[in-house]
Amino acid sequence: MAQPNPRCNTCRVRNCSVLSNCSNNILEALSDNKEYLHFQRRERLLIEGQHGGGIYFIRSGIAKIEVNGKSGRPLILRLAGAGSVFGHRIRGSNNEQPLSVEAVEDLYVCHISLAYYDQLVEKSPALHSGMMQSLLNEIRQVELHAVRLTHLSVKERVAGTLLHIAALYQYQPGSNGIRVHLERQDLADLSGTTREQVSRMLSGLQQGGYIKYRGKHFKFFNLPGLQQIAALY
Structure with missing residues (x-):
C-alpha cells in the first residue's frame, strides 16, 4: 500500500x-x-x-x-x-x-x-x-x-539469536520488553536447530535468569549474561 x-x-x-x-x-x-x-x-x-x-x-x-x-x-x-x-x-x-x-x-x-x-x-x-x-x-x-553453526553449541547459538533479536527490536534494559512476532520454528531456523530444542533452551535460559518471557513477549534480556554464553557474537 x-x-x-x-x-x-x-x-x-x-x-x-x-x-x-x-x-x-x-x-x-x-x-x-x-x-x-x-x-x-x-x-x-x-x-x-x-x-x-x-x-x-x-x-x-x-x-x-x-x-x-x-x-x-x-x-x-x-x-x-x-x-x-x-x-x-x-x-x-x-x-x-x-x-x-x-x-x-x-x-x-x-x-x-x-x-x-x-x-x-x-x-x-x-x-x-x-x-x-x-x-x-x-x-x-x-x-x-x-x-x-559448526563450532557453537545449541545453547550458544540460541543465546546469539536472542542477542540479535534484542538489538533489532532495540530492547532497552528497564523497559517493558519487546513483543517478537516470530514462531519457535523461526527461532530454530535462525539458531540452526529444532523447534523442540529452542523451547528447551528458552526454558533453561529463563530458569537461569537470562531472559523472562511469556509466549512472544520477551520481558527481560540479561544482555551481559547472554553475551557471555554466546562468546562469538
Missing part, C-alpha cells in the same frame, strides 16, 4: 543505510522517483525465483530473509531492520530473485525500479560503493553464521 513519500535527505535511517554518503542531488532524485510502501505482517516483498521486483530500503520494521529448503518449507537465513536493502542481488545471469523477503511485522519501505536504480548508480559512485559494501557485509554474515 502506497504511503505519503518521506524525503531521503531527512530520513532518520539514512546514516545507517547504503545512502549515507550520497549527495543531496542523488537523494532528491531518489525521493522524486520512489514509492513509499507499507507491508503488513506476513506479506512478501520479494519471492525466490521471481523476475524483477526492484530495490527496497527498509525505513522501519523487521523483515525475514528466507530460502526454500529441500522439504519445500522456507528456511530463515537472517532478520533485517531499518537501513537494510533488498533486491540488488537479482543482477545475476538468470535475472531471478535468490531469496524471499517477508514482513515479520508492519514494514515501511522505499522502493525504486531496477531500471531507475541502474540510472542512479551510473551517476553516483557513493551509491555504488554503498551497495558493494552491503553485499560484502552479507557475505561476512554468511561466513560468521557458518562458523557458529
Whole structure:
C-alpha cells in the first residue's frame, strides 16, 4: 500500500543505510522517483525465483530473509531492520530473485525500479560503493553464521539469536520488553536447530535468569549474561 513519500535527505535511517554518503542531488532524485510502501505482517516483498521486483530500503520494521529448503518449507537465513536493502542481488545471469523477503511485522519501505536504480548508480559512485559494501557485509554474515553453526553449541547459538533479536527490536534494559512476532520454528531456523530444542533452551535460559518471557513477549534480556554464553557474537 502506497504511503505519503518521506524525503531521503531527512530520513532518520539514512546514516545507517547504503545512502549515507550520497549527495543531496542523488537523494532528491531518489525521493522524486520512489514509492513509499507499507507491508503488513506476513506479506512478501520479494519471492525466490521471481523476475524483477526492484530495490527496497527498509525505513522501519523487521523483515525475514528466507530460502526454500529441500522439504519445500522456507528456511530463515537472517532478520533485517531499518537501513537494510533488498533486491540488488537479482543482477545475476538468470535475472531471478535468490531469496524471499517477508514482513515479520508492519514494514515501511522505499522502493525504486531496477531500471531507475541502474540510472542512479551510473551517476553516483557513493551509491555504488554503498551497495558493494552491503553485499560484502552479507557475505561476512554468511561466513560468521557458518562458523557458529559448526563450532557453537545449541545453547550458544540460541543465546546469539536472542542477542540479535534484542538489538533489532532495540530492547532497552528497564523497559517493558519487546513483543517478537516470530514462531519457535523461526527461532530454530535462525539458531540452526529444532523447534523442540529452542523451547528447551528458552526454558533453561529463563530458569537461569537470562531472559523472562511469556509466549512472544520477551520481558527481560540479561544482555551481559547472554553475551557471555554466546562468546562469538
